[in-house]
Amino acid sequence: MGIEYKIKFAVPNDYDPAVLFRRLPSPIDRRAMAEIYNYSIEADGFYFVDHLVDPAVAAVALRSFLDEALRFSHSIEVTEP
Numbered sequence: 001m002g003i004e005y006k007i008k009f010a011v012p013n014d015y016d017p018a019v020l021f022r023r024l025p026s027p028i029d030r031r032a033m034a035e036i037y038n039y040s041i042e043a044d045g046f047y048f049v050d051h052l053v054d055p056a057v058a059a060v061a062l063r064s065f066l067d068e069a070l071r072f073s074h075s076i077e078v079t080e081p
Contacts (some may be wrong), residue, residue: 001051002037002049002050002051002052002079003049003051003052004047004048004080004081005046005048005050005052005062005067005078005079005080005081006045006046006047006077006078006080006081007045007046007047007048007065007066007076007077008044008045008076008079009070009072009073009075009076009077009079010045010055010072010073011041011042011043011044011045011071011072012072014043015034017068020064020065020068022046023059023067023068024059024061024063024064025061027057027061028059029054032053034051035051035053036053036054036057036058036059036061037051037057037061037062038051039061039067043080044066045069045077046068046069047081048061048062048065050062053076058065066078071076
């Protein structure tokens with residue numbers, strides 16, 4: 001299953017994730033053909049799942065989501081749902 005994170009912040013109504021998408025590493029481990037991480041963009045923030053396939057890649061992706069949330073808010077909340 002993996003580890004799930006909810007990153008809550010005030011998402012702007014006109015949010016465009018293009019900047020975020022350019023920073024994200026590939027979510028697929030091509031050698032094992034396994035999903036490293038997955039995510040969704042929700043009305044109140046991001047939902048992120050680390051599938052525990054490649055911790056280094058998942059960490060870079062998670063940091064990208066945290067940095068993106070902090071672009072729009074001085075305070076964010078990270079929880080495990």
